[in-house]
Amino acid sequence: MGEVGEAQYFKSEIALLSFSDATFKPPLSPLLIRIDPLTPSGSSPSESDPSPISQHPQQDQQRKDAWLPITESRNGNAYYAAFHVLNTNIGFQALLLPVAFATLGWAWGTVCLTVAFLWQLYAIFLLVQLHESVPGVRHSRYLFLAMAAFGKRLGKVAALFPVMYLSGGTCVMLIITGGGTLKLLFNTLCDNHNGNTCAAHALTGAEWFLVFTCVAILVAQLPNLNSMGMVSLVGAVASITYCTLFWLLSVKKGRPDNASYASTLSQESTAVAKISDVLNAIGIIVLTFRGHNLLLEIQGTLPSNFEQTSREAMRRGVSMSYTLISLCVFPLAIAGFWAYGNQINGGGLLYSFPQFHKKQITKFSMGALYVLVIIHCLSSYQIYAMPVFDNLEIRYTSIKNERCSRLERTCIRLFFGGLTFFIAVTFPFLPSLSALIGSMTLVPVTYAYPCLMFLSLKKPRPRGLVWCFNVALGCLGLLLSALLVAAAAWTLAHKGLNANFFKP
Numbered sequence: 240m241g242e243v244g245e246a247q248y249f250k251s252e253i254a255l256l257s258f259s260d261a262t263f264k265p266p267l268s269p270l271l272i273r274i275d276p277l278t279p280s281g282s283s284p285s286e287s288d289p290s291p292i293s294q295h296p297q298q299d300q301q302r303k304d305a306w307l308p309i310t311e312s313r314n315g316n317a318y319y320a321a322f323h324v325l326n327t328n329i330g331f332q333a334l335l336l337p338v339a340f341a342t343l344g345w346a347w348g349t350v351c352l353t354v355a356f357l358w359q360l361y362a363i364f365l366l367v368q369l370h371e372s373v374p375g376v377r378h379s380r381y382l383f384l385a386m387a388a389f390g391k392r393l394g395k396v397a398a399l400f401p402v403m404y405l406s407g408g409t410c411v412m413l414i415i416t417g418g419g420t421l422k423l424l425f426n427t428l429c430d431n432h433n434g435n436t437c438a439a440h441a442l443t444g445a446e447w448f449l450v451f452t453c454v455a456i457l458v459a460q461l462p463n464l465n466s467m468g469m470v471s472l473v474g475a476v477a478s479i480t481y482c483t484l485f486w487l488l489s490v491k492k493g494r495p496d497n498a499s500y501a502s503t504l505s506q507e508s509t510a511v512a513k514i515s516d517v518l519n520a521i522g523i524i525v526l527t528f529r530g531h532n533l534l535l536e537i538q539g540t541l542p543s544n545f546e547q548t549s550r551e552a553m554r555r556g557v558s559m560s561y562t563l564i565s566l567c568v569f570p571l572a573i574a575g576f577w578a579y580g581n582q583i584n585g586g587g588l589l590y591s592f593p594q595f596h597k598k599q600i601t602k603f604s605m606g607a608l609y610v611l612v613i614i615h616c617l618s619s620y621q622i623y624a625m626p627v628f629d630n631l632e633i634r635y636t637s638i639k640n641e642r643c644s645r646l647e648r649t650c651i652r653l654f655f656g657g658l659t660f661f662i663a664v665t666f667p668f669l670p671s672l673s674a675l676i677g678s679m680t681l682v683p684v685t686y687a688y689p690c691l692m693f694l695s696l697k698k699p700r701p702r703g704l705v706w707c708f709n710v711a712l713g714c715l716g717l718l719l720s721a722l723l724v725a726a727a728a729w730t731l732a733h734k735g736l737n738a739n740f741f742k743p
Contacts, residue, residue, distance in 0.1 A: 306642040309629045310379055312465035315540035319468040320556030323537045325475035327530035327622050329564050330615055331416055333482055335523050335587035336568065337575030341503050342520035345576070351524050352572055358712065359528040360561055362689040366531065367553045369689070370538045372696045377549075379539030380626065381532045381684070388692035398688065401680035402626070405532040407659065408676065409623045414455070414663040415670060417616035418448035418743070420589075424609040427593075427602050444743030445664045451613075452663075455620040456656035460649060464625045465540040474618025475560075481611035482567045485588045489578035492596045498580035511729070518726035519674060525723070526677045527568065531685040536626055627655055667743035671736055678723035687716025 305311050340348035369388075370378055378384035382402050386394030425441060442450070461467050504513050537556075541549035575588050584591040589612070593605055631651045632643050643651065663669070690713035699705040 306636050307629050307632055308463040308625060308648075309536050309539050311463040313540060313542050315465045315468065315542070317541075317552040317555040317559070319465065319471070320537055320541060320553055321560040322468055322471035322475050323464075323540075323622060324530065324534070324557060324560040325563060326471035326478070326615075326618055327533050327537075328528060328560065329475075329478050329482065329567055330619060331587075331589060331612060332529070333527050333568050333571055334485060334575075334589045336527060336572035337579060337583045337591075338585060338587055339520040339523040340572055340576035341581045341583050342516055344502050345500065345573075348520075348524075348572065348576070351521055352569065355524050355528060356565065356568070359531070359685050361712075362531060362686060363534060363557055363561075364554070365689040365693045366534045367538060367550055367557060369692055369696055370535050370553070371543065371548045371550060375545070377539065377543060378535055380629070381535050384535060384692060385688060388695040398684070401684045402532050404676065404680045405529070405684060406623050406626045407655075408669075408680075409529075410620055410627075410655075410659045411662045411666075411669060412673065413616045413620045413623070414448050414451055414659055415667060415743070417451040417455075417613050417620075418444065418663070420609050420612045420616070421447045421451060424606055424613065427609065428606050430602060444667065445741075448660060448663050448743055451617070452656050452660040455617050455624075456652055458617060459621055459624060459628075459652045459656065461621070462648070463540075464536060464622070467621050467625070470618045470621055474615045477611045477614040477618070479563060479567055481608050481615070482571050484608060484611075485592055486571045486574040486578070488596070488600070489588065489592055490574050492578075492599050494578055494580070495582050495595050498578075498582050500576070500580045503581045512733070515726045515729045515733075518722055519730060521719075522674050522678060522723045522727065525686070525719070526674070526681055528685060529681055531689070533622060533626065536629075624652075624655060624659075628652060631655070664743055665741060667741075668737055668739055672731075675724060675727035675731065678720055678727055682720040682723060683716060685716075686719065687713045690716065 336352070339351075343351060366384075369384060372378070378387060382394070382398050385398035385402075388394065389397055422442070422444065425447075429441075458470060461470065504516055508516070538549055538553045541552050543549040571588070575591075576583070579591050579595065582591075582595075584594055592608075593600075597605075628648075628651060631654075632648070635643055635647065635651070690709040693699075694706065694709050694713070699709070
């Protein structure tokens with residue numbers, strides 16, 4: 240039984256590579272494939288099976304599994320998992336939290352932030368458990384878990400666009416943010432209080448994007464997700480450092496004279512406008528927590544066997560990382576709002592801090608903060624891009640039935656880097672659409688789908704406490720997504736959009 244179980248385990252990992260191209264269309268096919276444990280490893284599948292799986296020796300199956308960058312190395316540990324989770328879950332989006340507090344106020348802002356934190360943390364632990372919900376099967380990709388839970392067709396419809404956007408789209412956002420911060424860094428270091436010293440030598444916005452992309456693709460040549468553990472450590476340290484420094488320095492430098500804690504909701508606004516502003520503020524809080532679409536991939540780097548699964552190590556990694564995340568986001572929101580009140584810039588602390596304290600802090604100190612933001616954007620780019628690299632290599636290996644060479648892997652990553660750079664230059668206003676697109680993609684993936692997938696795969700007792708709780712959270716997550724999309728769309732229609740195509 241041990242040999243049969245071990246064979247089944249390896250088959251489940253690489254079964255997606257065993258199909259012919261006629262029946263397997265990566266990355267749109269499910270990873271979870273039923274394998275009869277009683278069938279000998281050398282026997283042929285039944286001719287009546289509509290989706291026959293080629294039977295390979297166990298050694299060959301391990302070899303194929305080692306072709307893909309996500310599952311190439313399973314030598315990770317709880318610390319590496321914590322580095323990856325920190326690197327992907329905390330960053331520049333947290334600097335917007337005081338903006339949400341300016342609309343919601345102290346009490347409701349704190350309540351919403353606490354609820355969102357606990358909700359998404361619960362969803363994370365559900366995903367950790369679902370990674371190996373079926374004995375001998377590891378769901379190392381979010382899309383494949385969704386198709387295993389919801390069915391092939393519905394899983395594609397529900398999860399394909401959100402997962403692809405949250406990988407590729409986030410990389411585009413990181414180029415825009417990182418490139419824009421490079422420009423801020425240059426202007427800060429060259430400024431002599433009139434801003435004209437380095438104007439003749441300044442790069443254009445597109446050129447700053449190109450500089451950032453070139454460095455990101457250079458770092459992306461590391462072979463697999465597990466090999467990027469130290470990159471994630473650097474990014475995690477950078478993000479924790481600049482988030483902490485922003486709120487500490489904001490408190491230390493003192494509040495502006497006209498700072499007030501009254502809500503920014505105007506008494507003259509219509510009811511629709513007020514509801515929209517409140518929902519947009521809730522959206523800022525909800526969208527602060529991200530990276531759930533990468534959690535299964537991160538857990539896929541951890542070792543696992545029938546005696547010991549990867550769940551315990553991943554739980555330790557998540558617990559360590561979210562302890563640090565809570566120590567960053569709550570002070571950042573509360574202290575940032577205390578420091579600026581309703582005078583906070585709409586761009587968050589990244590723009591409010593230099594706006595109010597430009598004369599109180601040296602340009603080199605401000606430049607150091609910008610450098611930390613840039614480092615974190617560069618390191619996050621690698622982790623968010625990895626599922627795309629993996630999907631492209633799945634396509635290649637399923638057609639060629641061989642590992643990508645170093646040159647081919649480099650070409651794939653250059654292609655993706657060039658594509659994200661082109662999109663960033665074409666749509667430099669994409670951050671203005673982040674609330675709209677994020678509500679359609681991140682909110683279901685983070686808050687709704689884990690609860691619904693748990694119901695589908697674990698099948699708790701109907702109408703029991705666990706069943707009712709997860710149904711309520713899943714439905715509430717989908718409703719919240721719809722409300723946030725409506726609010727973001729209304730705001731765009733009311734305030735307009737500066738669609739500066741090709742003018743970053």
